[in-house]
Structures are given as C-alpha cells and as structure tokens.
Amino acid sequence: xxxxxxxxxxxxxxxxxxxxxxxxxxxxxxxxxxxxxxxxxxxxxxxxxxxxxxxxxxxxxxxxxxxxxxxxxxxxxxxxxxxxxxxxxxxx
Numbered sequence: 001x002x003x004x005x006x007x008x009x010x011x012x013x014x015x016x017x018x019x020x021x022x023x024x025x026x027x028x029x030x031x032x033x034x035x036x037x038x039x040x041x042x043x044x045x046x047x048x049x050x051x052x053x054x055x056x057x058x059x060x061x062x063x064x065x066x067x068x069x070x071x072x073x074x075x076x077x078x079x080x081x082x083x084x085x086x087x088x089x090x091x092x
Contacts, residue, residue, distance in 0.1 A: 022064055028056060 011033060015026045032053060035041050043049045 018064075019067065022060070022067070025060060028053070028060070032057070 011026075011029050015023055015029070018026055036043075
C-alpha cells in the first residue's frame with residue numbers, strides 16, 4: 001500500500017514545498033480532500049472514481065519517492081566527490 005507519510009497537514013504548505021512538476025500535479029488534493037472528504041460532494045459513480053483516484057495518487061507518490069531517492073543518491077555522490085577533492089587538496 002502506498003501512502004504519503006507527512007507530519008504537516010496544511011496541504012497548501014505541502015504543495016509549495018514540492019519540486020516541479022509535483023507541485024502542479026498536487027492539485028488533485030483539492031478534489032479528494034476538499035470536495036469529497038471535507039465538503040462531502042462524492043461522485044455518483046464513486047467506485048469507478050475511487051479506482052481512478054487511487055491509481056493516480058499511488059502513481060504520484062511512487063514517482064515522488066523515486067525522485068527523493070535519486071536526489072538522495074546525487075547528494076551522496078556530490079558529498080563523496082567533495083570529500084575526495086578536499087583530501088587531494090589537503091595533501092598538496
């Protein structure tokens with residue numbers, strides 16, 4: 001099961017902190033949280049819509065997780081490069 005584990009429940013703040021293009025894609029929260037959950041305006045064909053939204057949210061979170069892992073790996077590589085460079089320079 002895929003889920004978005006966050007401590008902040010302010011959807012607007014979360015959206016602002018997301019990188020591009022996730023920031024724009026996060027608009028679906030307006031429908032899911034505000035329109036459906038908060039306002040109670042559920043669609044008549046809710047079972048069909050549930051499957052659609054479930055797949056969309058799962059894909060969004062999976063892509064976001066992959067992006068986070070890529071960024072973490074890039075940060076690690078840059079850190080290793082800088083450490084090696086510093087060691088080389090310190091021995092000159």
